[in-house]
Amino acid sequence: MKTLILGAGYAGLAVATQLKPVSGLECLLVEQNAYHTFETRLHEAAAHNTRVTLPILPLLKGTGVHFEQAQVEGVDVDHKEVTLKDGRVLTYDTLVVGLGSVTNFYRIPGLAENAAELKDVSHADEIFNFVNRAYSSDYTGNRDIVVGGAGLTGVELVTELAQRAQLLTKARGLPPFNIYLVEAGPKILPVLDDALRAKAQKTLEEYGIHILVGHRLMQATAEDVTVQTADGQQKVIPAGKIIWTGGIQARDIVKGERLEKGPGGRIAVDEYLRAKNYPEVFVIGDMGLALNQEGKPVPTTAQHAGQQGRLTGKNIMRVVRGQDLEPYEPNSLGEFVSLGGLMAVGWMKLPWNQKLAMTGGMAHVMKKASEWKWRNSIE
Ligand SMILES: Cc1cc2nc3c(=O)[nH]c(=O)nc-3n(C[C@H](O)[C@H](O)[C@H](O)COP(=O)(O)OP(=O)(O)OC[C@H]3O[C@@H](n4cnc5c(N)ncnc54)[C@H](O)[C@@H]3O)c2cc1C
The missing domain is CATH 3.50.50.100 (FAD/NAD(P)-binding domain)
Structure with missing residues (x-):
């Protein structure tokens, strides 16, 4: 065959x-x-x-x-x-x-042309290189990052970037950049239950990430994005890097x-x-x-x-x-969302369809365990 x-x-x-x-x-x-x-x-x-x-x-x-x-x-x-x-x-x-x-850029004007994505290693390299450039002493452009989409990928990305920004700020003495997380829906991480989402939201706030839920991304240019609230108010957010993880x-x-x-x-x-x-x-x-x-x-x-x-x-x-x-x-079997460093939230399935919610270091270990399990299964 x-x-x-x-x-x-x-x-x-x-x-x-x-x-x-x-x-x-x-x-x-x-x-x-x-x-x-x-x-x-x-x-x-x-x-x-x-x-x-x-x-x-x-x-x-x-x-x-x-x-x-x-x-x-x-x-x-x-x-x-x-x-x-x-x-x-x-x-x-x-x-x-x-x-x-x-x-999926959903035909949002300018988005496919101006936003980075996060689907393969070349995309990850592009984002890594931007952050490095933004922290070089001769960089004069806008250093802020807008991430569209507050699902798993968007949230994991902004927290990891915020953590990197903290490390670079300490090492190079430059102020951290702003990170905006833009989401059309009413909440971040819609797949999680309310208690876990609240914990994740608190972590994002502690990192100083600007969470703009209920903000639809309407268009993007090389320098900014335009977002709109449900009542029709529009706002322009200038950015050095726009990243779309919304679909x-x-x-x-x-x-x-x-x-x-x-x-x-x-x-x-x-x-x-x-x-x-x-x-x-x-x-x-x-x-x-x-x-x-x-x-x-x-x-x-x-x-x-x-x-x-x-x-x-x-x-x-x-x-x-x-x-x-x-x-x-x-x-x-469960779902775990990493939130930068050793922080994560998620749940694992127990017998009789019960769910065990976890936050912090334990959830981080579970997230890592699922990655090790995958690696073991293919090696
Ligand atoms: C940042 C991020 C975080 C995520 N976190 C989680 C998580 O925590 N838990 C979870 O369960 N899921 C997560 N996901 C989703 C998960 O990665 C995908 O659902 C999963 O990769 C889908 O597997 P797949 O085999 O269908 O596709 P992929 O893993 O994308 O594999 C497709 C393969 O096809 C190859 N390919 C594509 N086109 C061609 C072509 N034309 N010719 C030859 N080869 C080609 C690609 O190179 C790739 O190797 C995450 C995704 C992202 C982007």
């Missing part, structure tokens, strides 16, 4: 590392980078230049999976063809698509006459994570629209991408052995 895995993110790499060299299975992993990116730690790289990548090749030892570093340009599931940027066309019997998501959409790369797409362009999948009407195509991670036990879309998180990848890897082995596929049952 000729199998292609596209993307070595949380979903694709979890598939590859589940496979074993068996006769009847020929598998190729295609990824544009020679490394896997720990996307959940990009905010650390943006603030502190932390290394958040791991070379892919050693991770494939013992799996029988071959690796090709190449950029996928298009996937045609009607003709079972994958076109690479260099013009080559790959064919398959079974395809796994795990190419992740891209930033994602599935990477739009797979074409097929009978594909069904849902919110955010995610491809609808069946209970085995196969694209509807295309049983030979698994779509997993941020690109797939899997439903949970209540019929709601499974969140686009690394946790779920990893679970989907592991199941798909096992299911490919089952197909090769002539066994029935195992259905997907999403399991939200």
Whole structure:
């Protein structure tokens, strides 16, 4: 069975590392980078230049999976063809698509042109370099940072940046820059319950971060953003760096006459994570629209991408052995949000669907534990 895995993110790499060299299975992993990116730690790289990548090749030892570093340009599931940027066309019997998501700028005027994003290492480098420049003695431009979107990524980024600013202020004797967190919705971190959100909000306030909830980002230029409150009042915030973390959409790369797409362009999948009407195509991670036990879309998180990848890897082995596929049952084990340094908030799942809320050092350890667990599962 000729199998292609596209993307070595949380979903694709979890598939590859589940496979074993068996006769009847020929598998190729295609990824544009020679490394896997720990996307959940990009905010650390943006603030502190932390290394958040791991070379892919050693991770494939013992799996029988071959690796090709190449950029996928298009996937045609009607003709079972994958076109690479260099013009080559790959064919398959079974395809796994795990190419992740891209930033959604929601066509806000000037935003895509003027805002940085935080989806890969180059974005993190851009932010890190700006902060360094802003703290050099000959820098004369605006040093303030506006971050749009107060979900997980936005909050983790502003707290980490605030912590970096404190360190640099101490070391270089320059005043800290202002950090504005702009959010159209009424609250930060809408996925958390009120008590945890209050704790996170307090931490942000202690860092001196300006929290502008209920402020819709209306437009961006190279020098500022315009925000608007629900009652129509507009305000211009000058900024040296604008960063948008306010939304994602599935990477739009797979074409097929009978594909069904849902919110955010995610491809609808069946209970085995196969694209509807295309049983030979698994779509997993941020690109797939899997439903949970209540019929709601499974969140686009690394946790779920990893679970989907592991199941798909096992299911490919089952197909090769002539066994029935195992259905997907999403399991939200918890959620932790880092808030700079050793601070975090979150919850973990207990038996009987109970949740254990945690804040501070313990939550930080849990967040780190989930990262170590992921690393262990692929190494
Ligand atoms: C800053 C930040 C913090 C986050 N924190 C958390 C968190 O704490 N917990 C959590 O669960 N989730 C978190 N997330 C979300 C999580 O990172 C994503 O849901 C997860 O990465 C999705 O996994 P994936 O495998 O679908 O996609 P990805 O991990 O994005 O992998 C996609 C892969 O495809 C490759 N690729 C893309 N296009 C091409 C192409 N054309 N050709 C070849 N290769 C290609 C990419 O290089 C990448 O390796 C965070 C995200 C960000 C940005």
